[in-house]
Amino acid sequence: xxxxxxxxxxxxxxxxxxxxxxxxxxxxxxxxxxxxxxxxxxxxxxxxxxxxxxxxxxxxxxxxxxxxxxxxxxxxxxxxxxxxxxxxxxxxxxxxxxxxxxxxxxxxxxxxxxxxxxxxxxxxxxxxxxxxxxxxxxxxxxxxxxxxxxxxxxxxxxxxxxxxxxxxxxxxxxxxxxxxxxxxxxxxxxxxxxxxxxxxxxxxxxxxxxxxxxxxxxxxxxxxxxxxxxxxxxxxxxxxxxxxxxxxxxxxxxxxxxxxxxxxxxxxxxxxxxxxxxxxxxxxxxxxxxxxxxxxxxxxxxxxxxxxxxxx
Amino acid sequence: xxxxxxxxxxxxxxxxxxxxxxxxxxxxxxxxxxxxxxxxxxxxxxxxxxxxxxxxxxxxxxxxxxxxxxxxxxxxxxxxxxxxxxxxxxxxxxxxxxxxxxxxxxxxxxxxxxxxxxxxxxxxxxxxxxxxxxxxxxxx
Numbered sequence: 001x002x003x004x005x006x007x008x009x010x011x012x013x014x015x016x017x018x019x020x021x022x023x024x025x026x027x028x029x030x031x032x033x034x035x036x037x038x039x040x041x042x043x044x045x046x047x048x049x050x051x052x053x054x055x056x057x058x059x060x061x062x063x064x065x066x067x068x069x070x071x072x073x074x075x076x077x078x079x080x081x082x083x084x085x086x087x088x089x090x091x092x093x094x095x096x097x098x099x100x101x102x103x104x105x106x107x108x109x110x111x112x113x114x115x116x117x118x119x120x121x122x123x124x125x126x127x128x129x130x131x132x133x134x135x136x137x138x139x140x141x142x143x144x145x146x147x148x149x150x151x152x153x154x155x156x157x158x159x160x161x162x163x164x165x166x167x168x169x170x171x172x173x174x175x176x177x178x179x180x181x182x183x184x185x186x187x188x189x190x191x192x193x194x195x196x197x198x199x200x201x202x203x204x205x206x207x208x209x210x211x212x213x214x215x216x217x218x219x220x221x222x223x224x225x226x227x228x229x230x231x232x233x234x235x236x237x238x239x240x241x242x243x244x245x246x247x248x249x250x251x252x253x254x255x256x257x258x259x260x261x262x263x264x265x266x267x268x269x270x271x272x273x274x275x276x277x278x279x280x281x282x283x284x285x286x287x288x289x290x291x292x293x294x295x296x297x298x299x300x301x302x303x304x305x306x307x308x309x310x311x312x
Numbered sequence: 313x314x315x316x317x318x319x320x321x322x323x324x325x326x327x328x329x330x331x332x333x334x335x336x337x338x339x340x341x342x343x344x345x346x347x348x349x350x351x352x353x354x355x356x357x358x359x360x361x362x363x364x365x366x367x368x369x370x371x372x373x374x375x376x377x378x379x380x381x382x383x384x385x386x387x388x389x390x391x392x393x394x395x396x397x398x399x400x401x402x403x404x405x406x407x408x409x410x411x412x413x414x415x416x417x418x419x420x421x422x423x424x425x426x427x428x429x430x431x432x433x434x435x436x437x438x439x440x441x442x443x444x445x446x447x448x449x450x451x452x
Binding site for chain 1: 317338341346348350351362364395
């Protein structure tokens with residue numbers, strides 16, 4: 001018998017869904033086996049259209065993802081879905097309920113839905129979401145939809161992983177103000193006004209259009225799509241907008257620039273985390289606690305303490 | 313640091329109209345630090361096995377009130393086996409309205425515990441934790 005991780009990866013590449021699921025678990029645990037599996041898979045990735053959906057809680061992301069998945073299946077595309085819910089900071093447990101809104105998709109063998117908990121990470125994703133998406137990519141899914149926790153603010157992590165980032169807003173929820181804050185408009189490749197059957201949907205769409213016009217400056221104009229996902233309205237239009245952006249981002253020079261930017265972000269984020277862990281491990285003898293106590297009691301300032309940690 | 317958090321699927325097969333008990337168990341396990349996947353009511357055996365496959369759970373808990381357990385539970389197990397999920401891969405337990413007479417047959421099928429009405433959530437949590445401590449190394 002060969003190495004178990006290699007065997008598992010081979011089975012995944014042969015289309016075995018149980019192997020795909022096991023590999024996702026190893027990657028999510030960030031175990032040595034998971035890292036090896038990812039290293040073996042990574043050269044086989046980059047073919048999937050990865051779509052990140054973000055937006056505030058209650059903006060209807062789960063329902064929208066379900067409606068999008070159905071529309072993609074009607075068009076014959078195979079699908080991976082990664083749905084992320086928060087880990088409780090108190091118990092470290094999580095209740096993952098996204099399957100409830102996608103029950104009818106469960107019987108479809110060409111849809112693979114995986115729920116993930118944030119496990120302490122901020123920014124709307126779990127720390128290993130990009131790796132889990134890579135497993136679906138190598139498996140050969142045409143499209144992967146990633147539904148974030150959706151703080152709805154500053155979720156650059158999503159843009160650092162997705163080919164296309166969709167920001168979901170709803171009328172009458174203060175989302176017009178959210179949209180003016182830095183971050184949201186910058187990461188959106190497509191803006192969705194969801195629940196567009198509600199009052200003030202026109203107003204929100206017009207406000208968004210005026211913000212986009214003011215900031216366009218010859219860049220690609222961010223499309224606004226109106227949906228009412230519970231009624232399946234606007235879903236076909238959204239898939240068309242996604243395909244259009246997918247084709248744009250797949251142009252060789254655009255793709256190279258986008259992927260370099262993502263790679264830079266990912267490598268630096270992982271290096272930062274590894275450095276952090278090394279610094280903490282080096283000072284496990286109590287030096288870190290001493291410095292923290294010194295800062296807390298105002299004996300020294302935070303910069304001096306941080307310099308002492310790294311310089312030691 | 314490798315993170316070996318327990319993942320639990322709580323599912324309701326059949327036509328039960330309410331899921332209060334299942335939700336109580338789901339919340340209790342979450343509060344005990346586990347990741348609980350809840351699928352809602354009216355699940356077919358195939359949907360439950362599919363969810364177990366896609367979520368790669370360590371534990372599957374079935375809740376049933378309708379009395380159809382002797383018909384539905386074997387079908388859940390068959391659907392799990394069809395998906396290469398063996399008895400050693402997941403801990404299987406059940407709860408709800410299940411007559412004592414059926415318990416030996418369910419245990420023979422592979423259910424490791426049956427929790428009746430009045431079970432405290434502590435019992436369920438401890439049962440899952442004890443199993444996790446002694447589970448076969450490298451299972452799955």
